[in-house]
Amino acid sequence: MARSSRLHQAEHRWALAFVAAPVLGYVLFTAYPVGFALYTSMTQWNGLGAMRFIGLDNYVRLFGDQYFWQSMGNTVFYMIGIPIGLALSLALAIGMNRAIPLRSMLRTVYYVPVISSLAAIAILWQWAYNGDFGLVNQFLAWFGIEGPNWLASTAWAKPAIVIMLIWKGLGYSMILYLAAIQSVPRSLYEAAELDGANGWQKFRTITLPMVRPVTFFLVVTQVIAGSQIFTEINIMTPTGGPEYSTASSVFHIWRQAFRYQDMGYGTAMAIMLGILILIITLVQFRLNQRNSFVLD
Amino acid sequence: MRKSRLASGMVAALVLAGTAACSAGSSTDDDGKLTFMFRGGEDEKAAYQEAIDRFSADTGVEVEVIVTDADQYATKLQAAISGNNVPDVFYIEQASLQSYVTSGVLLDITDLVAESGVDLDNIWEYGVDSYRYDGKLQGTPDGALYGLPKDVGPFAMGYNKTMLEEEGIDLPDEDEPLTWDEWLDIMKQVTKDTDGDGEVDQWGTGLNVQWNLQALAWSNGADWTNADKTEVTVDTPEMAEALQYIADMTTVEEVTPSSEQQATLDTYQRWMEGELAFFPVGPWDVSVYNELDFEYDLIPYPAGATGEPATWIGSLGIGVSATTAMPEEAVELVTYLSADETAQQTLVDAGIQVPNLKDMAAEWAAEEGTSPANRQEFLDIVEDYGRPMPAAVTYGAAWYDEMWTNIQPVLDGKQTAAEYLAEVQPRMQQLLDESNMQAEQAAAANASE
Structure with a gap:
């Protein structure tokens, strides 16, 4: 010094x-x-x-609190939407990468939910899920399907929220995938074509591995965000849904802390949730390292 | 060189300023102003502003008003308290009274109110006693006073007079409650398809179990807890009968819209559309219901095994911060809002509450040509047969909420009331034990501080 x-x-x-x-x-x-x-x-x-x-x-x-574990289970259930959403947005991104008419308009349309107010979206979907007058059931009725009373049914309330989450997240993942696809070197595809690879082979062996870092990023951030889901739940099912079937972990924590004024217990659950998220994220990093490869 | 010292000093100053900003500002400093935090809709805000302006004119005490929407109030108040920024005067819910008192947030105003010369005997006992707490039980007449009622909210039963007259049914008596059987009879008669399209479009009622089971259970001789609030007593045959009666209305007797129909358009809307014969009415509903296309009136809640009607009374109180710099002025504002005749008149005229003052209420009920005609029923509830909500007088509410969380299968007819209650009682008991333990420990911890 x-x-x-x-x-x-x-x-x-x-x-x-x-x-x-x-x-x-x-x-x-x-x-x-x-x-x-x-x-x-x-x-x-x-x-x-x-x-x-x-x-x-x-x-x-906390270990004896059945609602804590139930809400944890619900939260994990919501994560089903992550792989579905990623697959859909990758497919969309590939579509949007082609020279199709109205391409920029479509890209915008898919991105609109991402920038819309979460509260407004939750209220709109709450209406859409109305058993008799909701858009969703009216749409199903065209195909002769009688839809359930989504948010009031223990069986359908969670899937209903998953569908909404997928719809909401599609645009964001799509834009990232689009950027990743566009940065894949053309030369790789050209080489594959010379070797006689078909479309599916090109996708599986070039596109998919090349967008892998984006997939990893999306999975990690969406798992973290999904573990903290609260606003949609609180607006669409203010009491935690029929028989607490939609309550997420954060919803349960919030209820203990602010409705029952049990800050100590609420905080303990929040810390527990934080630790679980940390563990899951570490596992994901480990898995990613094991499967990663270096492109020379 | 100088320049650099100056600049590094500025960076440090900025950082410090940022931290200092967090700790600045307290409402209870000596600026000679009271702060009053409350909640309410537009009508209420206007009525209160008027009353407060006159208070300032009469007493020379300036009042700074903080008003929030109803659903944000509790969170904002909690934040203000955690931030040591407690308003001098604020609304207090019955259910939070005990935790606020044990935490030392609320001022004991027993003596100051006595000195102020307010005639407490002219305010509803229920309203005043709701804000008394003796360290063990809330609502006892000799506990210390921690607030005065902003209002009392009796939950009465109403009926669609126009519909019953059209159906040629004798109107229910104002003084003699219907029995459950008589009530069911009337409901069966009115439940029908009125426009001939093959679907029922007029029903007896549609009761939300969370707001109506109390009335039926109490009048059937059941209760949620024992008098000491230590034992949960929901697993009795009387409670089961009351709950089953509500469930059967929908699943067996079919005198209410089905649960799918209720999920589509709730029964509150259906009542206002004139589709239901009976529906509960609170004072806060009156200004809206008076605009409806049919006439309605109030009756006592139909009575169960005891033969006596019962129902609950809501209430909101006005309390004073334990750390206020101006306790006398703060209490003056409380008594003014709760018991001043002109202030009360402003609020009653806005159609949002019944008068807090007994003499004024008697005149109000005796007025001719009012709607509903039987306003007296509200007063009977307050004076005679109303009770506080079960969780309004315990330290916590988790034990009470547990009752509703898994109740849907009973309402859908998939589980009997007796089975469900036997199942839920131990869970409720455990939560009530925890809450009572917390109350004791919180009291001990605050006493030793």
């Missing part, structure tokens, strides 16, 4: 000031809240009065 020169001293001060800004920001807005949450999760606290330290009691209680 050269502290001799005056010039360096001045530079050090500068450096410290610039380092201080993000460090202070991190301490104030990340480290402190996380530490506070960890402590809160080990207390009994109604958010108003004194906190009472109770050790790991909240975590023990």
Whole structure:
């Protein structure tokens, strides 16, 4: 460390000031809240009065809470939409990559749900799922299918929400896939064509591996976002659905913390959820490493 | 060189300013102003603003008003309290009273109210007692006072007078409650297809179990807990009978729209369309129902085995912050909003509540040519046969909500009420035990602070 020169001293001060800004920001807005949450999760606290330290009691209680596990199960169910959504958006992206008429308009149309207000979308879909007057059932009726009363049925409420989530996420994944497909070197396809590969072979051995980093990125971010799903659930089924069948983990946490003023327990569940998300993400990274390849 | 020192100083100052901004601002500083936080629709906001303006003119105390939408109120108040930014005066729900008191958020206003000269005997006992808490039980007449009622909300039974007259059915008596059998009889008579298209389009009623089981259960001799609020008592034959009666209306007797029909258009809308003969009516409904195309009136809730009607009364209170710098002025505002005649008149005229003052209410009920004609029923409920909601007087509400979470199979006729209640009682009991334990521990923790 050269502290001799005056010039360096001045530079050090500068450096410290610039380092201080993000460090202070991190301490104030990340480290402190996380530490506070960890402590809160080990207390009994109604958010108003004194906190009472109770050790790991909240975590023990969580294991016996049937609604916590039910809501975890519901949350996992919603993830079914992720592979379906990815497959659909990849197919769409391939379609949109071709010279079809109205291409830019279609791209825009698929992207509109992504930039729309989540609350507005949830309310629209709530209407669309109405048993008698809803668009969805009217559409099904054209084909002679009598649709269920989606959001009021324990069997159909979750699939209904999955369909909505797929629809909502399609545009975003499609745009990313489109960009990835367009950056695949033409030469690879040309070489494959010379070797006599057909369309499917080209897709399977060139396109799919080449968009792999995007797929990985989408899976990781969507699993994380899916674990935290709340707004749609809270608007479309404000009581957690018939027999709690649509309640997501975050919905259950929110209910404990803000309806029952049980901040300590709510925080403990939130931390548990955070740990689970972390584990799942680590597993995904590990799997990705194992299957990755390097293109020379 | 100088320049660089100045610049690095500025960066540091900016960071500090950012943190300082978080801790600034408290409503209870000595600026000689009261803050009042409440919620309500447009009518209510206007009526309250008028009342508050007159309060300021009379007393010279300025009031800063913070008003929120109904569904955001609890969250915003909670945030204000966590941020040590408690308004001086604010609405308080019956159900949150105990946790607010044990957490030291609410001021004990017993003495200040006594000194203010308000005649508490002229305000509904139910309304005042709802905000009394003796450290163990809420609603007891000798507990310390932590608020005054903003209003009382008696939940009465109403009927479509026009429909019953058209069907040639004798109108139900205003004083003698119908028995469940008589009630069912009338409902069977009116349930029919009126336009001949082969589908029933007029029904007896359509009751939401969450808001109506209380009335039927209580009048049948059942209750949710024992008097000490320590034992959950929903697994009794009386409770089962009441719940089964509601379920059977739809699945066996078919005097209500089916659950699919109710999911499509809820019974509140159907009542307003004139499709239902009976439907509950609260004071907050009156201004809307008076615009409907049919006449309606109030009757006592049909009575079960006890022969006595029963129903619940909602209430919202106005409390004072324990940390207010101006307790006298704050209590003055509370008594003004709760018990001042002119203020009450403004609110009653807006058609959103019954008067808090007994003498005023008696005149209000005796007015001729009003709609509904039998306004007296609201007052009978408040004075005589109404009770607080089961969870309004316990520390937490999770135990009570548990009752509704899995109740749908009973309403669909897939499970009997007795089976369900036997199944749900242990879960409710466990949650109530937890909540009572939390209440004790919270009280102990706050006392030792």
